Amino acid sequence: MRVIINRNLCGHPAFACEKCFGEFLRLGAYPDRGCMLDVIDDGKPEVTAVITSGPYTRELVITDEIREQVIYDGYMKFADFPFEALEVQPPHGEDIRRIIREYSEQSRTTTE
Numbered sequence: 754m755r756v757i758i759n760r761n762l763c764g765h766p767a768f769a770c771e772k773c774f775g776e777f778l779r780l781g782a783y784p785d786r787g788c789m790l791d792v793i794d795d796g797k798p799e800v801t802a803v804i805t806s807g808p809y810t811r812e813l814v815i816t817d818e819i820r821e822q823v824i825y826d827g828y829m830k831f832a833d834f835p836f837e838a839l840e841v842q843p844p845h846g847e848d849i850r851r852i853i854r855e856y857s858e859q860s861r862t863t864t865e
């Protein structure tokens with residue numbers, strides 16, 4: 754399963770986004786808000802988080818070894834982001850619409 758996270762959508766501090774994703778891993782519930790943009794079934798049992806923060810995107814496979822730590826400590830320490838990626842600005846409505854539009858255009862071209 755691939756979970757598409759775009760922190761530019763919510764503009765929250767990293768710990769808030771990490772907590773949200775931790776709940777998802779722990780409960781399997783898909784929080785219908787904030788920075789979780791999409792959940793895609795790729796046929797694999799493990800969860801791959803595709804995290805965008807500022808201009809940076811990283812992929813993190815949630816293995817059994819790190820799963821508990823990601824739930825309780827967050828993904829940022831595993832995701833190898835540069836320091837400046839931690840700070841994201843609260844988005845405006847037009848930013849949110851642009852990100853969602855770009856995402857849907859991009860996923861359309863990759864599935865064709």
Ligand SMILES: [Zn+2]
Pocket residue numbers: 760763764765769770771773787788789
């Ligand atoms: Zn968030």
